[in-house]
Amino acid sequence: MQNTKHYKDISKLVLAVQELSLARNLEGIMAIVRHVARSITGADGATFVLRDHNMCYYADEDAISPLWKGQRFPLENCISGWTMLNKESAMIEDIYADSRIPHEAYRPTFVKSLLMVPIRTIDPIGAIGNYWAQKHKPTDDEVTLLKALADITAVSLENVKIFHLLEKKLEEREEMLLHVSEQNKKLEEFCYIISHNLRAPLSNIALLGSMIQGHESIEKKLQYMDKLKPITDFLNNTFDELVQVTQVRTSNDLEIDNLNLETETNHVLHLLEPEIRSARAEIKTDFPERKSLCYPRKYLQSIIQNLVSNSIRFRSPDRYPYIHIRWFEENEWMKLTIKDNGLGIDLKQHGEKLFKLHKTFHQHTDSKGFGLFITKSQVEAMGGKIMAQSSPNEGSTFTVYLQKQDYAGRSE
Amino acid sequence: MPVKTCETIYVVDDDETYQFIVKRVIEETRLVNSIRVFSNGLEAIECIENSISQPESLPEVILLDLWMPVMDGWEFLEKYLLLKPKVGKRIYIYIVSSSINPIDVQRARNITEVTDYVVKPITRDKLVSMLQSL
Numbered sequence: 001m002q003n004t005k006h007y008k009d010i011s012k013l014v015l016a017v018q019e020l021s022l023a024r025n026l027e028g029i030m031a032i033v034r035h036v037a038r039s040i041t042g043a044d045g046a047t048f049v050l051r052d053h054n055m056c057y058y059a060d061e062d063a064i065s066p067l068w069k070g071q072r073f074p075l076e077n078c079i080s081g082w083t084m085l086n087k088e089s090a091m092i093e094d095i096y097a098d099s100r101i102p103h104e105a106y107r108p109t110f111v112k113s114l115l116m117v118p119i120r121t122i123d124p125i126g127a128i129g130n131y132w133a134q135k136h137k138p139t140d141d142e143v144t145l146l147k148a149l150a151d152i153t154a155v156s157l158e159n160v161k162i163f164h165l166l167e168k169k170l171e172e173r174e175e176m177l178l179h180v181s182e183q184n185k186k187l188e189e190f191c192y193i194i195s196h197n198l199r200a201p202l203s204n205i206a207l208l209g210s211m212i213q214g215h216e217s218i219e220k221k222l223q224y225m226d227k228l229k230p231i232t233d234f235l236n237n238t239f240d241e242l243v244q245v246t247q248v249r250t251s252n253d254l255e256i257d258n259l260n261l262e263t264e265t266n267h268v269l270h271l272l273e274p275e276i277r278s279a280r281a282e283i284k285t286d287f288p289e290r291k292s293l294c295y296p297r298k299y300l301q302s303i304i305q306n307l308v309s310n311s312i313r314f315r316s317p318d319r320y321p322y323i324h325i326r327w328f329e330e331n332e333w334m335k336l337t338i339k340d341n342g343l344g345i346d347l348k349q350h351g352e353k354l355f356k357l358h359k360t361f362h363q364h365t366d367s368k369g370f371g372l373f374i375t376k377s378q379v380e381a382m383g384g385k386i387m388a389q390s391s392p393n394e395g396s397t398f399t400v401y402l403q404k405q406d407y408a409g410r411s412e
Numbered sequence: 413m414p415v416k417t418c419e420t421i422y423v424v425d426d427d428e429t430y431q432f433i434v435k436r437v438i439e440e441t442r443l444v445n446s447i448r449v450f451s452n453g454l455e456a457i458e459c460i461e462n463s464i465s466q467p468e469s470l471p472e473v474i475l476l477d478l479w480m481p482v483m484d485g486w487e488f489l490e491k492y493l494l495l496k497p498k499v500g501k502r503i504y505i506y507i508v509s510s511s512i513n514p515i516d517v518q519r520a521r522n523i524t525e526v527t528d529y530v531v532k533p534i535t536r537d538k539l540v541s542m543l544q545s546l
Contacts, residue, residue, distance in 0.1 A: 192511065192512065192513040195510075195511075195512055196479070196509075196510045196511045196512075196513075197510075199510040199512070199531075199532060200427060200430075200510040200532065201429075202533075203430075203510065203532040203533030203534075204427070204429045204430055204433060204533070206533050207433045207434075207437070207533050207535075208429075208433060210535075210536075211433065211436060211437070227429055227432065227433075230429070231429055
């Protein structure tokens, strides 16, 4: 008779081991343990207690009437705490006769006797409790079974921890992989565009070369040679911009300068003076009270220069350019808006391509398709963003959001 | 004197230097009577539309760039496909582009009206074999 019961209890334990091996979180483990802990010993209640620094946290329970689920007690004032601190189990036949028991906490409950075992004996992380409504002296078998359950629980908790760690690592890895493949796609696109923009002038040079070679007449040769000059100029400019693009893309540790917005803006306007004068452009500037910004000087100047010279280049033939450069603070951003009354862009048609590195048209030797792409890269490299608003024939407004960088320590 | 294999050829490309060069190279093959140059797809498609009633003035060959302002090569091809049922002449369209992007090449292959995809520079030999195979 005794053997049959023992066999039943062991099979309950084996079943619990199987179930626990499938548990993937703490809640899952607790749900199995509180139930099994009560049924293998035939107790009237079971608790699942977790150590939370110097407190015992009664995380879960399964009992004939409520015990202490959700409550916290100091390790020193509580029998589960005693178990964890002393790394041994506690077997109490009459709780009101034991000084380790906080009697007040037990008075509202049904508990007369209890058995408490630590989870992970070497360095306890919790405890499992068994409670009886009638005075009961736990048998050796009951103690052995509950200890075995506690050991399995410790392994399961450890497994869950590792499982979560792995899951997190895997997620990180997947995210990284996604990022890399996106970068790769961008790089591929970048290469095709570069090869397109370089191939066009190069193939012209190659053809002109063979034509120069293939003709006897000096006059013809000279005529073809004249055609070479604009192509090489174009190629040269394209190459310069290409170098700029790659510089933005590879500068990981940029030097941050402590800048004065007014000084830098005026410096750029000074550099653009010839273009401003020849276009008869009027420029208005506005600055916030706090004019300092930590940013790479090279980038800031390049951003302003690119946007202002775009405004001049794409001016309307019907009116003199009016460009409003406005710096202001908004929440965590230092914002720059550059508003013009120029040609404007049909964003519906071209918006998608606006900031992208794109293939170049040959009609405007001036634009090599890199300008706004570089600006965007310089803004985004420092955690900012750039947006455009525009209506054809009315003008454009570019808004740049720059992160107010911490001069002393940058997170990267 | 070689026999003219082609009455009219269209060159559709916005690159002025390329226009100049390819015109010379075609002239020197002496296989073509008339070369017409367009700076974008729109100019070329309008010319085809206007010539539909006189098929003899339509080109036998079109050298088409892909990346052009106003109307690019792809858009030109779309418009041409719509016109095609009314065009009473076999027109060989060659894409001549600087793009080596496989996406472009594949897209061109999927259009049956495109005879071939040529990556620039287009050499004299290539042009000659193109014109002689008509």
